[in-house]
Amino acid sequence: MSRITRRRLTGALGATLLAAPALAQTAFPARPVTIVVPFAPGGSTDVLTRLVAERMTEVLGKPVQVENRPGGNTIIGAEYVARAEPDGHTVLMAAGTTLTINPLIYRRLAYKPEDFAPITLASTFPFAVIARKDGPADIAALVAAAKARPGRITYGTNGPTTLTNMAMLMVLDRLGLEMQDVTYRGDAAQLNDFLAGNLDLLVVAGSTALPVYRNGQGRILGWTGSQRVASTPEVPIFAENAPGLAAESWFGLLAPARTPPAALERLNAAAVKALQDAKIRERLASDGQFPKGSTAEEFARFMAAETERWRPILSKLDVPQN
Structure with a gap:
């Protein structure tokens, strides 16, 4: 083997060895994923999130943990995630209040719908x-x-x-x-x-x-x-008794805007797989929920439609703006 060929081969191997750690560092998830719940522990959002997190842990191969940040009509938790590093390791289990109602009634909201990237619609549910x-x-x-x-x-x-x-x-x-x-x-x-x-x-x-x-x-x-x-x-x-009456809410996973598409795709795949689990679907149904598991695009269209559906309702009900 010539000196030039040997030198080139050695250089190529060195470059490969140097690149391997860099590639490993960019693999998602690189550390535990945190799902922020903007409600206190024990409620329906918390129960759903913990069920999904446990199954997502198995799929992703990294711990998926739940962190409760209640208060402010879900604003505290939502703002926290909106300001988080957009790397997919901190996501939000939002409710209908978070991105359907709050943007319509708060003049100065600490976050905007554009601050989030949709992952999947987890469930819808009525009230009793x-x-x-x-x-x-x-x-x-x-x-x-x-x-x-x-x-x-x-x-x-x-x-x-x-x-x-x-x-x-x-x-x-x-x-x-x-x-x-x-x-x-x-x-x-x-x-x-x-x-x-x-x-x-x-x-x-x-x-x-x-x-x-x-x-x-x-x-x-x-x-x-x-x-x-x-x-x-x-x-x-x-x-x-009143045809057309429908007042429902929803739960869905979102990440900070500008989260890399590859991370969003992995999160979507893991969450959808969790929501397809028969035991999870049975548990959610027993709690009065309708399990979903959508694409990010479907979830985005759903949220836009919900906002437009509630806008005239809030106006008619004269719900105060803050």
Whole structure:
């Protein structure tokens, strides 16, 4: 072998050896992935995220951990992820409030929808309206009771700009009813008041509603979605009394904008595989959710459509801007 050929070969091998660590460093994920949940532990968002994270860990070969950053109507957690390094290692499990409602009602929001790159739509879900055991037996009875005592029946929500409150406002508007909203900081507080007999109705997601219903502590009068919930086929939806009424929320994974496409693709593949897991789908369905698992493009179109759907609703309901 000539000196020139040997020199070239040695140089090429050296370049390959030097390049190998660099290639390894760019492989995704290079370290644990954190999914930020903008709610307190124990709620439906947290439950879904932990189920998905466990399965994503198996798929990605790196730990996928959950970090709760509650507060500010999901703004605190969302802003944190929007400002995170756009490398795919910090992502957000957003809710409908985060990117459908907040941009419509906050004049000075700490983030913009453009600050995020969609990964996948995880699930959609309606809200349940629950009455105490000694309360109305069905929707017709609720309507009769509310018309007999306008403004006297109380219902609990998580605040005037949350989707639980807006869902109930839609129900009241369509049925021509007047009730009194009682605001709580989280489902646990309103559930305690409800079980103590201090609150007439609960308006909550399935993860809170269904244990109350199954334990015989209250009855679900109806769901606010566009179709009946698989785990409670006997419970009607309000749209059966008010055609077209649909107040639903969603959960979905997003990364900071400018996250590399390769990282987004790996995250999408891992999350979709997790959401296809039979046990996860069964658990989500039992909590009143409709499991999804979409492409990033489908998720982007879904969010845009949801924003346009809610815009006139918020205007009609006169939801205050902040």
